[in-house]
Amino acid sequence: MVNRMTNQTTPKKHRFNIIDKIVLVLIVAIAVSTFLLIDPFKWFYEEKIIEDRTVLYTVEIRGVTKKDSGSLSEGDEAILITKGADVGKIVKLTRLQSSLWQVNQNADQMIMMRNPEKDTVYITIEIACTYQEGVGYFINDRQLFVGENMKLKFTMFDATGECVSIMEKE
Amino acid sequence: MRKENVKKPKINLMDIVVILLILVCIGSIVLRAVATEEKYSQREYRLHFQIDEIKSSSFEYFDGHSGEIVKIKENGRVIGVLGDEFSRGVAIHTYTEDMEDGTKVEHKVPYPAPKGENGYSEEMCSISGYILVLGNKSNGGIFLDGTLYLEPDQTLEIVTEHITATIRITGVSEK
Numbered sequence A: 001m002v003n004r005m006t007n008q009t010t011p012k013k014h015r016f017n018i019i020d021k022i023v024l025v026l027i028v029a030i031a032v033s034t035f036l037l038i039d040p041f042k043w044f045y046e047e048k049i050i051e052d053r054t055v056l057y058t059v060e061i062r063g064v065t066k067k068d069s070g071s072l073s074e075g076d077e078a079i080l081i082t083k084g085a086d087v088g089k090i091v092k093l094t095r096l097q098s099s100l101w102q103v104n105q106n107a108d109q110m111i112m113m114r115n116p117e118k119d120t121v122y123i124t125i126e127i128a129c130t131y132q133e134g135v136g137y138f139i140n141d142r143q144l145f146v147g148e149n150m151k152l153k154f155t156m157f158d159a160t161g162e163c164v165s166i167m168e169k170e
Numbered sequence B: 001m002r003k004e005n006v007k008k009p010k011i012n013l014m015d016i017v018v019i020l021l022i023l024v025c026i027g028s029i030v031l032r033a034v035a036t037e038e039k040y041s042q043r044e045y046r047l048h049f050q051i052d053e054i055k056s057s058s059f060e061y062f063d064g065h066s067g068e069i070v071k072i073k074e075n076g077r078v079i080g081v082l083g084d085e086f087s088r089g090v091a092i093h094t095y096t097e098d099m100e101d102g103t104k105v106e107h108k109v110p111y112p113a114p115k116g117e118n119g120y121s122e123e124m125c126s127i128s129g130y131i132l133v134l135g136n137k138s139n140g141g142i143f144l145d146g147t148l149y150l151e152p153d154q155t156l157e158i159v160t161e162h163i164t165a166t167i168r169i170t171g172v173s174e175k
Helices: A018-038 A066-071 B013-040 B056-061
Strands: A050-065 A077-081 A085-103 A110-132 A136-139 A149-153 A158-168 B043-055 B069-072 B078-082 B087-089 B092-098 B104-110 B124-138 B141-144 B148-150 B155-159 B164-174
Touching: A018 B013, A050 A066, A050 A085, A050 A149, A066 A110, A077 A110, A085 B092, A110 A158, A158 B056, B043 B056, B043 B092, B056 B124, B124 B164, B141 B164
Parallel strands: none
Antiparallel strands: A050 A110, A050 A158, A077 A085, A077 A149, A085 A110, A110 A136, A149 A158, B043 B124, B043 B164, B069 B078, B069 B155, B078 B124, B087 B124, B092 B104, B124 B141, B141 B148, B155 B164
């Protein structure tokens, strides 16, 4: 704007009218409502109870040679290969003759084939873990599940077996 | 006579930005409200499933575990909670045979009928049961939260607090 008397330029004044105020109030109201609806800090105050527990999990390992099977004994260390190496203790061992389900000759029935040369070993391992209610048991961030394959390291050999049972130690 | 300048309303960039912002905010709130309403209009259904081939001893991790949260293993998405009716049946092994003409033929072979052995058993069985889910029924399947569609014959790898298994959806029914 030019002042005709002095011929000087004066800075343009910002007019803060009622419409601007309404728009501002509207924006703030909408922002606050959206914030309350989305609740972005929900994760922060939601309680996540994690407790230390001791579990006994049993792994079924098939096709173990008699030599390897014989090298196992209760009280031995069993290392579960996770991100780290989690050491547990073998508390129970059960050896059965190794078996494998196969389709029969007529392809109309599954039959159990036994192998007397090898063992199926059920190894129950005691290990410290964490428990999260409604989620499950964790060993070093790895969740324990029945039905999942696990890699284990024993004194004499390494093996992969299927977890067939999880029980909390009383 | 001096002609007075008529002040023309000018719309600047800032006005457009503010208007757009308001429209986006109103739009989001409307969408959210619609989604919330849809969520509240969802009903509880039974998502029936079958596990065709599983160790007989696994049955105890379904039966008696009613109310345990069921998630999709791949992404951890919650789909519902375990129901309270489970039954054990004959397991079926499925395998594919490559034929000489290059085609593939699928065979289904039954296991011996399970006796219901637990513990250290190699016995196999099938498990039938249901997951209690919240959603909207549609074309024989179900929409969970309006984003995940599950339908009969679909297979899913699920996890509960104790077990992981591959289920085959067999149907949806009212709770």
